[in-house]
Amino acid sequence: MATAATGLPPSGARAWAPAGTAAMAVVIGGLVSVVGLAAIGLVHWPAYSSSNVTRTLTTFGHVVCIVVLALCAWGLSRAAGPRASAAYRAVACAATAAMVTVTLSLPLGATKLYLGGITVDQQFRTEFLTRFTQSPALHDMTYIGLPPFYSPGWFWLGGRFASITGLTGWEAFKPWSVLSLAVACALALALWFAVVSPARAIAAALATTIAMLAYGSAEPYGAVVTVLMPPLLILAWRALTGSAGWLAVLAVGVYLGAAVWFYTLYLGVAAFAVCVLGVAALGVAWRRRRTGGAASHLAVIGRVAAMGGVAFVLALPAYAPVLAKMAAGEGLSKGSAFHYLPDMGTVLPLPMLHASLPGLLALIGIVWSLVRLRTSDLAQASALMILSMYLWALLSMAATLAGSTLLGFRTESVLHVVLAAAGALGVVDLVAALCTAAGPGARLTAFVLAALAGIGVAQTVPQQLSGVIATAYSDTDGNGVRADARPAGAEKYYPEVDRVVRKLTARPRTDSVVLTADYGFLAVYPYWGFQNLTSNYANPLADFGGRAAAIERWSKASSPDELVRDLDTLKWRPPNVFLFRTSDAGLTLRLAKDVYPNSPNISRYTVTFPASLFDDPRFEVRDVGPFTVVVRK
Numbered sequence: 001m002a003t004a005a006t007g008l009p010p011s012g013a014r015a016w017a018p019a020g021t022a023a024m025a026v027v028i029g030g031l032v033s034v035v036g037l038a039a040i041g042l043v044h045w046p047a048y049s050s051s052n053v054t055r056t057l058t059t060f061g062h063v064v065c066i067v068v069l070a071l072c073a074w075g076l077s078r079a080a081g082p083r084a085s086a087a088y089r090a091v092a093c094a095a096t097a098a099m100v101t102v103t104l105s106l107p108l109g110a111t112k113l114y115l116g117g118i119t120v121d122q123q124f125r126t127e128f129l130t131r132f133t134q135s136p137a138l139h140d141m142t143y144i145g146l147p148p149f150y151s152p153g154w155f156w157l158g159g160r161f162a163s164i165t166g167l168t169g170w171e172a173f174k175p176w177s178v179l180s181l182a183v184a185c186a187l188a189l190a191l192w193f194a195v196v197s198p199a200r201a202i203a204a205a206l207a208t209t210i211a212m213l214a215y216g217s218a219e220p221y222g223a224v225v226t227v228l229m230p231p232l233l234i235l236a237w238r239a240l241t242g243s244a245g246w247l248a249v250l251a252v253g254v255y256l257g258a259a260v261w262f263y264t265l266y267l268g269v270a271a272f273a274v275c276v277l278g279v280a281a282l283g284v285a286w287r288r289r290r291t292g293g294a295a296s297h298l299a300v301i302g303r304v305a306a307m308g309g310v311a312f313v314l315a316l317p318a319y320a321p322v323l324a325k326m327a328a329g330e331g332l333s334k335g336s337a338f339h340y341l342p343d344m345g346t347v348l349p350l351p352m353l354h355a356s357l358p359g360l361l362a363l364i365g366i367v368w369s370l371v372r373l374r375t376s377d378l379a380q381a382s383a384l385m386i387l388s389m390y391l392w393a394l395l396s397m398a399a400t401l402a403g404s405t406l407l408g409f410r411t412e413s414v415l416h417v418v419l420a421a422a423g424a425l426g427v428v429d430l431v432a433a434l435c436t437a438a439g440p441g442a443r444l445t446a447f448v449l450a451a452l453a454g455i456g457v458a459q460t461v462p463q464q465l466s467g468v469i470a471t472a473y474s475d476t477d478g479n480g481v482r483a484d485a486r487p488a489g490a491e492k493y494y495p496e497v498d499r500v501v502r503k504l505t506a507r508p509r510t511d512s513v514v515l516t517a518d519y520g521f522l523a524v525y526p527y528w529g530f531q532n533l534t535s536n537y538a539n540p541l542a543d544f545g546g547r548a549a550a551i552e553r554w555s556k557a558s559s560p561d562e563l564v565r566d567l568d569t570l571k572w573r574p575p576n577v578f579l580f581r582t583s584d585a586g587l588t589l590r591l592a593k594d595v596y597p598n599s600p601n602i603s604r605y606t607v608t609f610p611a612s613l614f615d616d617p618r619f620e621v622r623d624v625g626p627f628t629v630v631v632r633k
Contacts, residue, residue, distance in 0.1 A: 029186030117475030130169025132159020153261025257314025368426025
């Protein structure tokens with residue numbers, strides 16, 4: 001990979017030095033986050049929604065971290081020796097990890113839940129992590145006997161984290177989210193050190209960390225992919241244009257392969273960006289050949305293919321089980337994972353036109369990328385990354401003609417991170433030019449102003465996250481408690497429901513299949529579900545539509561005998577536990593069906609079972625609060 005000073009590939013042992021820095025960053029980031037989480041957990045904090053204490057301390061933490069980063073950048077810019085340089089880099093990695101830990105942990109200090117609580121999307125994510133607390137084997141989040149269709153990597157690691165720490169899945173979700181994001185941001189800084197000068201690396205890492213926290217941290221499994229993308233795509237550009245060697249090709253391939261395990265959508269975005277870079281590199285090679293330079297189109301194609309080959313090898317274990325099921329004749333049903341088009345997906349995000357510090361940074365990034373396009377490979381890579389994000393959004397819009405989307409709106413957080421990286425690199429270039437013109441005394445001023453700007457943006461992040469922070473306090477957790485001390489919802493009965501089910505079934509949780517519309521119960525306890533809440537999150541191998549039809553058919557059974565016969569002749573393992581809501585009309589399930597292209601893309605409907613269907617010796621029935629638990633003997 002290229003050195004920051006010359007852009008030429010390093011030789012010998014120096015080529016592997018970035019790997020050592022990356023390993024150091026991972027260890028330091030993990031330690032800092034674990035210590036920070038433990039320290040914050042020792043204090044009894046007031047709820048974020050009823051006190052300004054945690055937000056005040058969050059700002060204090062931002063100031064400390066950013067000042068430390070500025071001092072590290074200052075020290076590294078003054079030609080420190082190897083040992084001092086390594087020390088500064090280690091401290092910078094620690095400060096970056098601390099920045100993430102403080103920003104996420106302090107506002108959530110009085111709740112056990114993460115951003116977004118345990119509602120809607122976070123419900124499915126918590127269910128997936130809970131699944132892997134019981135076994136390291138790859139399983140679908142809901143359906144028994146099926147391999148995972150959605151990327152399992154982050155959730156698998158979270159399940160192992162929960163198993164090691166002795167936490168339940170829902171309890172582990174918050175600390176694992178913070179820990180993984182802290183490590184990812186420290187690793188991103190190490191990668192920035194490998195591709196740009198130290199001052200640029202710290203500026204870019206700080207900018208992308210803040211952007212990720214503000215726009216992507218609610219999806220931690222995707223955010224860990226996002227924050228690593230800019231430095232690795234710069235590496236990809238250098239590898240494709242010949243200024244970096246095969247280690248860069250290997251690094252990009254490993255990143256793409258890992259992305260498959262963490263978030264397939266972002267793998268698609270990153271791979272698409274690599275293809276755009278490849279097309280541009282072919283143009284560069286063609287131009288060099290015309291001017292008599294040494295360039296090979298085959299070399300560009302070969303390196304893109306090598307990146308894809310490494311990614312394929314690493315990704316295959318994640319999807320080999322699904323492919324094996326398909327090869328055995330269990331074809332995929334028509335899925336609806338891409339059937340979602342909210343208002344934000346109908347327009348192109350243009351943050352550079354907003355009157356804010358992040359907007360100004362994005363604007364600087366756009367202008368710098370265009371102005372330096374001919375003279376800087378960093379500007380070239382940044383411009384191509386930004387172009388790739390907008391092309392993906394446009395392709396997602398065009399895909400609506402085919403009855404689907406590419407979920408372009410979900411890549412907006414990636415765009416913010418890419419623009420923040422370009423803006424930070426542009427600011428450093430601008431500062432360097434001003435310092436050259438104004439003399440050495442301008443450097444200190446530039447560092448101070450940059451630190452103030454970083455603090456100004458960082459302290460707005462809690463406000464940006466206020467909605468998902470509020471949900472973390474208003475949702476009822478797995479212990480049946482609301483962190484804002486208000487009356488808990490019906491979820492407070494989940495522990496009692498669990499006790500009843502285990503008593504009546506006399507079997508482990510992982511040996512029961514539950515039919516319910518209360519998917520928070522499956523997020524808290526590792527029971528298998530008979531049906532997912534929406535087809536968007538359902539495994540296409542599960543036949544969501546067929547299962548929905550079966551549920552409706554059961555509700556219309558004329559007798560317990562007919563219901564039992566239907567259960568026994570299913571092609572799937574039938575539920576042995578039913579968890580209903582009790583109403584005057586009967587025992588109800590609130591289900592959902594896909595109605596795309598309408599917005600919202602799902603329609604709720606209620607299926608009602610008459611209580612008489614379970615008035616039979618083959619069933620045990622218990623009422624728990626607003627729930628009715630039915631267990632088949």
